[in-house]
Amino acid sequence: MLAGLHYDPSDAELVALRLEARLKTEAFNNTSAADTVQRTARIKSLLGSTGDNILVEPTFRCDYGENIHVGENFYANFGCVILDVAEVRIGKNCFIAPQVGIYTATHPIDPVERASGLEYAKPITIGDNCWIGGHATINPGVTLGNNVVVASGAVVTKSFGDDVVIGGNPARVLKPVS
Template identity: 60%
Template sequence: MMTERQKMLAGQLYDAADPDLKSERLAAREKMAAFNNELDRDKRKELVKNWFGTTGDNIMIEPRFVCDYGSNIHVGENFYANFNSTFLDVCEIRIGDNAMLGPNVQLLTPLHPLDAKERIAGLEYGAPITIGHNVWIGGGATILPGVTLGDNVVVGAGAVVTKSFGDNVVVAGNPARVIKEL
């Protein structure tokens, strides 16, 4: 039988009120508080390296950073996230090398059932987000559950990315669409 955490990571309906998941979220909030109150960039970098699932060596995340767990986030080498990033990581978020995120970027993996009874019962599910190498995501962009972005993708500021895109494109708008091939 699968644990609620295993169900969550597999994208299946799970009980978000599970005591083990609640405990993990509380631990993440303690790590968020330490991170967001740390002024020294090098100390913040070390906090993230000991918190996230995996990271490259050269990473920089500006405060305020918010997530559900942190352990389901994987970032590559030369990663930069500007102020006020939100990474809701009920499923894995994987980001390649040389990625840059503007301020107020949201990466959202959770989904809630359309069926009211399931939703009221506290059941949730999610879908992972995968972002390739050399990606630049403009300020205020939102990447929704299940999206994969290929290599060398640029996401315009304020875009709402509802579907996946391949390599070498600029996407913008709500919903995001290809506005230029690179």
């Protein structure tokens, strides 16, 4: 699965890992807003690795959690969904606005192959100092360079280098970061 090969999502080990992640996200999402210490501890126990200073607002959803790696000064606002069938690596000083979706999971295009139930995934990498606007979607296999700003509602279907503002569907360069 992590190698990008076809896998069976009904595999007992994967089902157990997803259940564990769902129980952890449920506990995190039900933590009191007043208990920031517990909330931070719960999200850090779910994710694969984090910087010291991170803040994730409920509700948060993911497939496994352990395949998500975020850097120092990470912030994710309400309603973030990260489908981490493959690795998701997010750099330092990154901000995610409400209702952002980051999806590594994908399915075969061929309908017969898709009907078999097999899936595959492509990793996502987001550089340092990035800001992803509300309701943006980051699709499988995308790499974003450092200092990238993703406009609200953008659908990012391909990779972009450093220092650009991107937006639209599909996302394209709108202007350089200056």
